[in-house]
Amino acid sequence: MEHHSKYPIGHVIGFLLSIVFTIAALYVALYTNLSRSIIIWTIGLFAFIQAGVQLFMFMHVKEGENGKVNVGNMVYSIIIAIVVVYGTIWVMHF
Structure with a gap:
């Protein structure tokens, strides 16, 4: 405890x-x-x-039994958000 x-x-x-x-x-x-x-x-x-x-x-975020999973999910979400935003800008530009 x-x-x-x-x-x-x-x-x-x-x-x-x-x-x-x-x-x-x-x-x-x-x-x-x-x-x-x-x-x-x-x-x-x-x-x-x-x-x-x-x-x-x-x-x-790191506390609890799913601490590492929560951090991994946040990193994955950030990567997806970056790909979506920059992919959209790239498609709209070209």
């Missing part, structure tokens, strides 16, 4: 990381002289990382 602490340190760390990624995205958007496309890609990268932090810190 696992011992759970009454103080949710994982939630606090997840919250602080989410704030850091939000502030980093805001800084890149407002205070850098990067091109617009690089800014958009950087904000998207920060958003993707922040979504991962929230899945693992708040939603406890």
Whole structure:
């Protein structure tokens, strides 16, 4: 039987990381002289990382008896979404 602490340190760390990624995205958007496309890609990268932090810190994806299966299903879903989006863009472009 696992011992759970009454103080949710994982939630606090997840919250602080989410704030850091939000502030980093805001800084890149407002205070850098990067091109617009690089800014958009950087904000998207920060958003993707922040979504991962929230899945693992708040939603406890790896916990339970199907932890590895849940992670595998998420990776598979992301791959399918990327193929569908870029496949659609490719078909519409050509």
